[in-house]
Amino acid sequence: MSRPFKPSAIPLRCTLCPKEPIFSDISHLLTHISSKGHLSHKFKLQIRGQTDPHARIELERYEIWYADNNLDELLAERLASKESKSTIKRMRTTSKAVCISHIFLHVGTKIANVSRVGSKTKAKGEDLNARGTNQA
Numbered sequence: 319m320s321r322p323f324k325p326s327a328i329p330l331r332c333t334l335c336p337k338e339p340i341f342s343d344i345s346h347l348l349t350h351i352s353s354k355g356h357l358s359h360k361f362k363l364q365i366r367g368q369t370d371p372h373a374r375i376e377l378e379r380y381e382i383w384y385a386d387n388n389l390d391e392l393l394a395e396r397l398a399s400k401e402s403k404s405t406i407k408r409m410r411t412t413s414k415a416v417c418i419s420h421i422f423l424h425v426g427t428k429i430a431n432v433s434r435v436g437s438k439t440k441a442k443g444e445d446l447n448a449r450g451t452n453q454a
């Protein structure tokens with residue numbers, strides 16, 4: 319968990335897309351990088367790069383930035399955390415449902431016991447007292 323990596327050190331700007339969008343945080347940047355629009359720009363640039371040296375330079379610049387900032391690793395981490403979050407969420411909802419049914423079951427039996435005991439306490443009250451003194 320303790321890595322020397324600082325998210326703020328990444329230039330939060332996509333130099334690949336024609337608008338060169340700037341992002342307020344790394345999460346937005348990662349969302350952009352995995353977006354259809356960005357990927358199609360990247361693809362077009364790759365195709366253009368076969369004949370156009372400018373496109374190739376632009377793509378190279380992007381790829382250096384991408385590698386320098388470990389963006390593939392960040393994307394992988396984000397994907398993994400997203401997946402684990404959804405698993406936890408799923409687990410939490412199931413355990414909650416189980417808990418609630420347990421509580422209902424518990425309360426239900428308690429109520430049944432109380433009502434049963436309530437009707438019998440009068441009759442058994444003396445018996446219980448007698449037994450209690452005998453044991454002590």
Ligand SMILES: [Zn+2]
Pocket residue numbers: 332333334335350351356359
């Ligand atoms: Zn982009």
